[in-house]
Amino acid sequence: MAAIEFRNVSKIYHRHPSRPFFHRYLLEKWRRAPKERFYALRDVSFRLERGEAVGVVGANGAGKSTLLSLIAGLSFPDQGEVRVEGRTAGLLELGSGFHPDLTGRENLTVYAALLGLDARQLRERFERMVEFAGIGEFLDEPLRTYSSGMVLRLAFSVAIHVEADIMLFDEVLAVGDQAFQAACFEKIFELRRRGATFVCVSHAPEILKRLCERALWLEGGQVVRDGPTGQVLEAYQSFLAVKAAD
Amino acid sequence: MRGFRYGFLLANLILRDFKIRYRNMSLGIFWSLLNPLVLMGVLTFIFTRIFPNPCHRHFGVFVLCGLVPFNFFALAWVSGTTSLFNNATLIKRVRFPREVLPVAVVLANGIHFLIQIGLLIGFVLATGYGVNRQWLWLPFVLGLEVVFVCGLSLASSALDVFFRDVRYVVESANTVLFWLVPIFYSFAIIPEQYRTIYQFNPVAAVVLACRLILLEGRRPPFSLLWKLAFVSLLALGLGLAVFARSKRKFADHL
Numbered sequence: 001m002a003a004i005e006f007r008n009v010s011k012i013y014h015r016h017p018s019r020p021f022f023h024r025y026l027l028e029k030w031r032r033a034p035k036e037r038f039y040a041l042r043d044v045s046f047r048l049e050r051g052e053a054v055g056v057v058g059a060n061g062a063g064k065s066t067l068l069s070l071i072a073g074l075s076f077p078d079q080g081e082v083r084v085e086g087r088t089a090g091l092l093e094l095g096s097g098f099h100p101d102l103t104g105r106e107n108l109t110v111y112a113a114l115l116g117l118d119a120r121q122l123r124e125r126f127e128r129m130v131e132f133a134g135i136g137e138f139l140d141e142p143l144r145t146y147s148s149g150m151v152l153r154l155a156f157s158v159a160i161h162v163e164a165d166i167m168l169f170d171e172v173l174a175v176g177d178q179a180f181q182a183a184c185f186e187k188i189f190e191l192r193r194r195g196a197t198f199v200c201v202s203h204a205p206e207i208l209k210r211l212c213e214r215a216l217w218l219e220g221g222q223v224v225r226d227g228p229t230g231q232v233l234e235a236y237q238s239f240l241a242v243k244a245a246d
Numbered sequence: 247m248r249g250f251r252y253g254f255l256l257a258n259l260i261l262r263d264f265k266i267r268y269r270n271m272s273l274g275i276f277w278s279l280l281n282p283l284v285l286m287g288v289l290t291f292i293f294t295r296i297f298p299n300p301c302h303r304h305f306g307v308f309v310l311c312g313l314v315p316f317n318f319f320a321l322a323w324v325s326g327t328t329s330l331f332n333n334a335t336l337i338k339r340v341r342f343p344r345e346v347l348p349v350a351v352v353l354a355n356g357i358h359f360l361i362q363i364g365l366l367i368g369f370v371l372a373t374g375y376g377v378n379r380q381w382l383w384l385p386f387v388l389g390l391e392v393v394f395v396c397g398l399s400l401a402s403s404a405l406d407v408f409f410r411d412v413r414y415v416v417e418s419a420n421t422v423l424f425w426l427v428p429i430f431y432s433f434a435i436i437p438e439q440y441r442t443i444y445q446f447n448p449v450a451a452v453v454l455a456c457r458l459i460l461l462e463g464r465r466p467p468f469s470l471l472w473k474l475a476f477v478s479l480l481a482l483g484l485g486l487a488v489f490a491r492s493k494r495k496f497a498d499h500l
Contacts, residue, residue, distance in 0.1 A: 013498070073341050075497040088341065096335040101269045102262065110262050113255040114340050122254075142269075
């Protein structure tokens with residue numbers, strides 16, 4: 001069963017999406033001036049089976065984040081079709097929605113609710129989330145007293161305990177110290193054994209190699225290469241080396 | 247989006263809003279009371295000492311009947327309008343039903359509204375008016391006002407994503423409405439030919455209904471009640487429709 005399927009997907013952005021009212025309507029609509037557009041993704045097709053873990057590599061602006069937000073259902077394709085089976089949990093920019101004046105406990109609760117947990121599910125997981133985050137006696141302190149590492153650990157812990165069918169990571173695995181990273185990997189492998197699908201954007205090749213058996217290389221909104229992680233990364237890195245030499 | 251728990255999320259967002267506003271404030275919840283009290287004092291001073299206004303024997307409580315529903319309307323609508331923009335990172339990063347954001351902000355303002363209604367009722371009783379069974383209409387009338395503001399905020403917050411001018415339109419509309427809603431004058435002194443326009447303004451209808459119920463012990467006329475109900479539900483329906491049409495584009499435009 002396919003967990004994620006992209007069929008000829010394109011995502012187009014206009015250059016000035018929030019131009020003032022008069023420019024936008026009077027000039028562009030009435031004169032029918034052609035809008036300046038660019039393709040964040042162009043004709044992307046791939047298929048991810050349930051339980052697969054795929055890494056996404058590419059330069060800044062290659063379309064990696066757009067790809068993730070299409071999978072997460074945050075934005076929608078202009079051409080083609082995106083099909084996603086099951087619930088997604090994005091670990092994109094962890095802790096969006098955290099507030100410095102609220103305590104760790106309050107932030108945890110709101111974040112869990114945003115990620116789709118109800119009161120009962122949260123109660124069941126609360127202990128595990130707190131323990132995993134390792135914030136201990138800081139739980140009832142306001143978030144502004146936390147170190148940035150603690151904030152990220154708290155957010156990561158909530159997101160990973162949502163235990164969605166499809167988990168999306170955007171550069172979040174470089175979080176915390178080595179011990180916490182090890183715990184994260186352990187948790188991820190546990191979820192993978194239970195059939196969760198992972199999509200992971202990262203610039204750290206060693207993380208991708210450990211976590212994903214398959215990789216996509218995006219360049220200018222298109223899939224340049226799709227295959228086993230080792231091979232794709234090798235090709236990507238030699239491409240980078242050539243570019244750096246130029 | 248199936249099976250998403252609106253209730254728990256909504257409750258938590260309301261609570262978050264409420265807590266953020268009052269944490270680290272030494273006067274805390276008294277701010278909810280202070281603002282209408284100050285305005286009431288100023289308006290009473292002006293309209294009993296400077297422009298003596300024969301609208302009502304107890305001008306203070308008369309003004310408060312107008313201020314409390316209007317304050318809620320103005321504050322809830324403005325903060326509802328910017329609720330999507332203020333949560334841009336959330337909208338771009340987390341998938342959840344977007345409708346809860348403006349609705350939660352309006353309902354969080356509803357908590358202050360409740361506190362202010364408590365203040366109003368305190369004043370009504372202290373001035374010597376009694377409790378009567380028409381008070382049972384209050385939750386209905388005030389509830390419709392909340393519905394109306396939810397509808398307006400859903401529409402205006404969605405439009406604000408695409409045109410940031412909307413918030414200023416809302417602010418200006420509120421300033422204008424302060425004069426056009428009978429807050430410091432009574433419905434009775436409005437010349438006949440303008441009354442129909444007033445009747446279709448839900449905020450004016452709520453103010454009028456509050457005064458009839460609290461100060462005169464009379465049930466608001468059914469013509470007012472059904473018009474209020476009709477306009478409020480229509481606003482909610484239109485708000486939801488506008489929101490539903492545009493919400494797929496929110497993440498791309500914020």
